[in-house]
Each structure stands twice: as structure tokens, then as C-alpha cells.
Amino acid sequence: MLPMKDLGLVPFVRFFPQQAARETRTLTTRRFPGLPDDEDGLLESYCADPRCNCRRVMLNVVGRWQQAILATVSYGFDRDAAMAGPFLDPLNPQIAYADILLRQVEEVLEDPAHVARLEAHYYQVKGAMADPAHPARQSLVRPANNDRIRPPRPRGKRRKSR
Secondary structure, three states, X not given: OEOHHHOOEEEHHHXXXXXXXXXXXXXXXXXXXXXXXXXXXXXXXXXXXXXXXXXXXXXXXEEOOOOEEEEEEEEEOOOOOXXXXXXXXXXXXXXXXXXXXXXXXXXXXXXXXXHHHHHHHHHHHHHHHHOOOOHHHHHHEOOHHHOOOOOOOOOOOOOOOO
């Protein structure tokens, strides 16, 4: 387990698995120019620090048949912010046709109901991380008094080599 400040982005499914299974958006591509046929899930990840107010989601486009992350799209809920996006996240690897996938994700993000759902998920994650009793928080964060790594205690006396 990690201290809260070191958690980074955590998948929504880690907090709310049943809800994520019901609400994950998928894109089906068949004979789409430049893309292989596949079903791509948009897997959401959010900042797990409850004190952070970044108001962002990271969408990993995951191919069902390719079994890989094909593109990672960053999106901010504050549309007037400098880095609102959506854009391909430069810190993550992107597949050769990620720009085509980005255009498809942009179309999904034109749906106000879907964006509202993503924003609601953001607040759910922040609430779960602020609640010490939430099971996902307990599995991710260690108590503050255990943040230090303690050296192991020696057992018995050491013998000198001859």
C-alpha cells in the first residue's frame, strides 16, 4: 500500500466494480478506415488524492480483441482551462492509429450526459478516498504512522566468521 500522495491515477473499476461494468462506454469498429475491427472500452482513471481538485479523467482506450491499451486520452471538466483536452496523453504510450481513436473519443465526449456521468464518477472517487472506511481506500492507502520503512530487527547474536 502507498501513502495517499503517491497513488496517482486509479481506475474507477477499483472503487466501484459493478457500476463500472454497467457504465463503461464501448466503441465498436467494423470496417472503419484506419482501424482494425474491435470493441474498445473507455476505461476511466481518476486522481485518488481527495485534496486535489484537478477535475480530470484519463480514458484508456482498451481493445477487447487486442487485449492492450491502444490510446490514453486526458480530459478536463473545466472546459476553459488551459489543458482541458481532450488530447492524447504525452506521458503514456500511444498506438500508431491513436489519433483516429482520439477523434472517436471526442465524439463520445460531445454527449453531455456521458460527460456528466464521468464528472459524477470523479466525485464518487474523491468521496471514496476521503472516507477512511471505504474498502478501496483501505486497500490503497496505508495508515500515516506506517509511512516510514523500518529496518528489520536483528534476530539473535551474529557470529564472527573465522
